[in-house]
Amino acid sequence: MKLEVSTKGDIAIFRCQGSLDSDSIASFKKTAYDMFEKGTVKYVIDASGIDFVDSMGLGVLISLLRKVKQENGDIKIASLTPDVQTIFEITRLYRLFDVYDSPREAIAKFKES
Amino acid sequence: MQLKFSIKSTTHYIPFLRRLVEVFDKTSSEVVLDHKAKMSCTLALVEAVNNAIFHAHKKKAEEWIDIFIQINKSKVYIEIHDNGEGFKMPETDVPPLEHTHGRGLFLINSLMNKVVYDSNKSNVLKMTYFL
Numbered sequence: 700m701k702l703e704v705s706t707k708g709d710i711a712i713f714r715c716q717g718s719l720d721s722d723s724i725a726s727f728k729k730t731a732y733d734m735f736e737k738g739t740v741k742y743v744i745d746a747s748g749i750d751f752v753d754s755m756g757l758g759v760l761i762s763l764l765r766k767v768k769q770e771n772g773d774i775k776i777a778s779l780t781p782d783v784q785t786i787f788e789i790t791r792l793y794r795l796f797d798v799y800d801s802p803r804e805a806i807a808k809f810k811e812s
Numbered sequence: 813m814q815l816k817f818s819i820k821s822t823t824h825y826i827p828f829l830r831r832l833v834e835v836f837d838k839t840s841s842e843v844v845l846d847h848k849a850k851m852s853c854t855l856a857l858v859e860a861v862n863n864a865i866f867h868a869h870k871k872k873a874e875e876w877i878d879i880f881i882q883i884n885k886s887k888v889y890i891e892i893h894d895n896g897e898g899f900k901m902p903e904t905d906v907p908p909l910e911h912t913h914g915r916g917l918f919l920i921n922s923l924m925n926k927v928v929y930d931s932n933k934s935n936v937l938k939m940t941y942f943l
Binding site: 757758790795 | 823824826827830851854855858859862865866906907909910911912913914915916918919922923
């Protein structure tokens with residue numbers, strides 16, 4: 700998976716391309732956790748380029764969410780592709796993650812709160 | 813059309829497995845799979861192999877995973893054989909949201925029409941998607 704990271708103030712924006720699965724989660728996890736250790740607790744995941752996610756990919760997102768929530772942070776997910784939307788629906792992860800139609804909306808929600 | 817092959821117990825083959833059902837579909841003149849079938853069977857295949865790698869074989873890369881895939885006009889049938897400890901097929905309830913693990917078998921049961929786990933002689937996870 701290709702990962703591009705940018706920031707907008709104290710919000711980290713992860714633009715992901717490819718598959719978030721058992722073979723690719725290591726790089727995502729390392730990048731996210733390194734940023735968390737340096738104080739980043741707000742993440743927007745631009746999922747427009749994620750064409751496949753497995754349960755381990757979901758697990759990494761949940762694990763990061765648990766960490767940031769302890770520090771009053773959050774993860775907002777944007778632009779889910781149809782296949783990944785289906786997985787979110789099956790696993791009911793819409794109840795755990797805030798999901799938005801675009802990264803811009805997700806960033807705006809961070810700024811509102 | 814059917815394919816039988818073995819892979820080592822490592823996630824390095826996941827990218828290959830993610831494309832396998834699509835290749836079957838493009839290669840076969842007998843069957844055309846719709847997007848839902850391809851997505852469901854691909855994810856079930858990946859989840860089953862993940863289960864063998866991480867739970868059955870405890871990430872021991874020297875272990876082998878045997879895979880059998882058969883596609884015909886009525887179904888996609890996948891078998892995953894491992895050499896590890898058997899497991900109890902979990903309940904089909906949605907795992908607790910905050911849990912980071914435990915969704916693999918739930919997804920397999922949700923996506924495939926028939927799932928049978930046989931651990932009598934060796935461990936075989938048999939998954940069927942009816943077309």
